[in-house]
Amino acid sequence: MRRCRNAFCGLAIEPAAIVIAVFTLGVLASPPAADAQRASRPYRVGVLHTGFFEEIPSVAGLKAGLKALGLEEGRDVTLDIRFTRGKLDEAPTAAAALVKSGVDLIFAQTEQSARPVKDATQTIPIVFVEVGDPVAANLVASIPRPGGNITGISSLVTELTPKRLEILKTTFPGVRRVWAVYHADDLSSGAAAHKARDVAAVLKLEVVAQAVRTNEELVSQLKTLRSGDGLLSPHGLALNIPGVILDLALMSRWPALFYNTLLGSGRRPRVVRLRPACRGCPGRPTRRQDPARGAAPGSAGRRRQQDRACHQPKDCAEPGDNLSPRHPRSGGPGDRVAPRLACFPLRCGLDTCRGCFASQWSIGTRTQGGNGMRCARQTLCGVLLGALVGFAVAGQANAIEVGQKAPDFTLTAPGNRQVKLADLLGKGPVVIYTFVDAFGAA
Amino acid sequence: MSQFEAANAHVVGVSADPVAKLDDFTKKNTIKHQILSDFGRKMLPAYGVMVTDQKSPMYRLAKRAYFILDRHGIVRFVRVQASPLDLLKTEEVLKALKGLGT
Numbered sequence: 222m223r224r225c226r227n228a229f230c231g232l233a234i235e236p237a238a239i240v241i242a243v244f245t246l247g248v249l250a251s252p253p254a255a256d257a258q259r260a261s262r263p264y265r266v267g268v269l270h271t272g273f274f275e276e277i278p279s280v281a282g283l284k285a286g287l288k289a290l291g292l293e294e295g296r297d298v299t300l301d302i303r304f305t306r307g308k309l310d311e312a313p314t315a316a317a318a319l320v321k322s323g324v325d326l327i328f329a330q331t332e333q334s335a336r337p338v339k340d341a342t343q344t345i346p347i348v349f350v351e352v353g354d355p356v357a358a359n360l361v362a363s364i365p366r367p368g369g370n371i372t373g374i375s376s377l378v379t380e381l382t383p384k385r386l387e388i389l390k391t392t393f394p395g396v397r398r399v400w401a402v403y404h405a406d407d408l409s410s411g412a413a414a415h416k417a418r419d420v421a422a423v424l425k426l427e428v429v430a431q432a433v434r435t436n437e438e439l440v441s442q443l444k445t446l447r448s449g450d451g452l453l454s455p456h457g458l459a460l461n462i463p464g465v466i467l468d469l470a471l472m473s474r475w476p477a478l479f480y481n482t483l484l485g486s487g488r489r490p491r492v493v494r495l496r497p498a499c500r501g502c503p504g505r506p507t508r509r510q511d512p513a514r515g516a517a518p519g520s521a522g523r524r525r526q527q528d529r530a531c532h533q534p535k536d537c538a539e540p541g542d543n544l545s546p547r548h549p550r551s552g553g554p555g556d557r558v559a560p561r562l563a564c565f566p567l568r569c570g571l572d573t574c575r576g577c578f579a580s581q582w583s584i585g586t587r588t589q590g591g592n593g594m595r596c597a598r599q600t601l602c603g604v605l606l607g608a609l610v611g612f613a614v615a616g617q618a619n620a621i622e623v624g625q626k627a628p629d630f631t632l633t634a635p636g637n638r639q640v641k642l643a644d645l646l647g648k649g650p651v652v653i654y655t656f657v658d659a660f661g662a663a
Numbered sequence: 664m665s666q667f668e669a670a671n672a673h674v675v676g677v678s679a680d681p682v683a684k685l686d687d688f689t690k691k692n693t694i695k696h697q698i699l700s701d702f703g704r705k706m707l708p709a710y711g712v713m714v715t716d717q718k719s720p721m722y723r724l725a726k727r728a729y730f731i732l733d734r735h736g737i738v739r740f741v742r743v744q745a746s747p748l749d750l751l752k753t754e755e756v757l758k759a760l761k762g763l764g765t
Contacts, residue, residue: 444748468724472714473746620711620728620743627732630706632677632699635686640675640699642736649671650739650763651732652756655712655725658680658688660747 267324268302269315269334275302279330279350307458316341332358332409339371349373353409353456378456382413383420385478389451390424393476396451398427402442403455405432410455452477465659664695670760677701679725739763
């Protein structure tokens with residue numbers, strides 16, 4: 222099994238975005254009093270994430286960002302990493318444990334980690350990343366003024382939803398109805414699904430926003446899919462809905478659109494292989510983005526100019542107009558971390574993306590410090606990637622036929638017991654069915 | 664399930680998911696019959712019921728399919744579903760089983 226060795230290769234959006242979080246962290250940690258304290262003991266940063274192993278891309282990005290700030294792990298800062306393996310009910314316990322351990326700051330990945338942490342403490346500063354819609358998730362009062370002891374980065378899930386829908390429609394013109402299935406406790410995805418429903422008419426689509434709580438509900442919802450339907454994956458990993466939708470999309474050719482979170486969550490590394498290295502993409506730098514360059518001062522004015530060029534309203538495709546930056550350009554502390562969305566003409570983007578649908582860059586954030594238009598194209602590349610997943614089914618062998626002798630097999634039963642076909646035969650006929658566990662057995 | 668026992672048939676579910684995952688799955692859904700893991704992907708391709716993907720060689724999952732073998736190991740019934748969500752009705756499988764006359 223080939224694994225992705227580079228922590229960033231799964232998900233390029235995160236490291237760039239996380240650098241801002243780390244800078245925020247630096248800001249939080251920089252008062253003189255804290256400096257005095259720092260001499261005596263390293264900062265203790267608590268990390269809570271929903272991944273399946275300790276080192277997920279967000280954590281790798283955090284570490285890289287800290288290093289770029291000159292904070293060495295062990296000497297200046299220690300990380301206390303807790304992870305919940307996608308289980309929602311474990312997050313409150315883990316959050317309480319982190320608070321109790323007296324960390325100086327908590328870094329929470331996704332809404333499912335950030336909300337329990339917010340409930341657990343009103344005093345310890347919290348920085349979140351990969352939250353689909355922090356306002357809808359009740360994490361912050363507003364983007365420009367988050368308030369309380371919490372700040373972080375929005376993945377702009379709600380804001381990008383119209384564009385995602387548009388891309389789904391452009392890529393699969395036959396799609397008439399789109400299912401936005403999400404976990405009832407995943408507030409960001411809920412907000413995104415409702416946004417999708419609100420803008421559906423513009424794209425002549427019908428959007429069914431459906432909340433589920435159990436795997437059975439999810440499967441029974443998916444069973445009602447019919448020809449001409451598409452799927453909009455939720456942002457959160459609760460119930461592994463994105464994984465189930467991905468499996469379904471690959472097996473049954475349902476068009477489906479995903480968030481990059483899926484690629485970077487460490488949940489299903491195989492998906493990473495759907496992102497070929499981007500070569501021959503016009504105007505792209507060939508080297509990987511250096512996370513330290515992301516928020517480099519000095520080029521801010523130039524960047525603003527390029528942003529403006531990229532944001533020309535006349536370039537926006539119709540539903541894309543919904544995506545004009547809604548955050549004020551200056552103002553409260555939230556402005557520092559609020560990513561801005563690039564609005565761009567679809568026609569120039571699609572051609573670019575056919576050649577290079579792997580974006581190493583960040584969706585909608587300005588952190589890359591690159592050319593605005595280029596960033597926009599790659600934004601589309603990143604978004605389109607999900608749509609392309611639906612094309613990926615190939616090479617299906619024919620099943621064995623009636624009258625053939627069944628090939629023998631040795632398989633593993635729960636408890637690591639080996640079972641042979643020969644053991645099952647002899648007593649009577651054998652009924653064998655094959656299944657994927659997420660879709661239920663019978 | 665008791666109907667299958669009455670027909671003296673052995674029911675086996677095979678999935679490409681790892682054993683531990685299936686173990687959880689069996690307990691959670693209180694499944695009585697035998698569930699087997701083909702994590703090594705040996706049985707599924709031999710029976711031609713594996714979904715593969717050229718772009719992503721790691722993507723190899725079981726299709727939803729039903730086989731009935733007689734006591735000598737000869738295939739008597741094959742049904743491969745187009746969607747992994749399409750379950751075959753128990754009655755249909757039973758009917759096919761009875762049709763064997765074994």
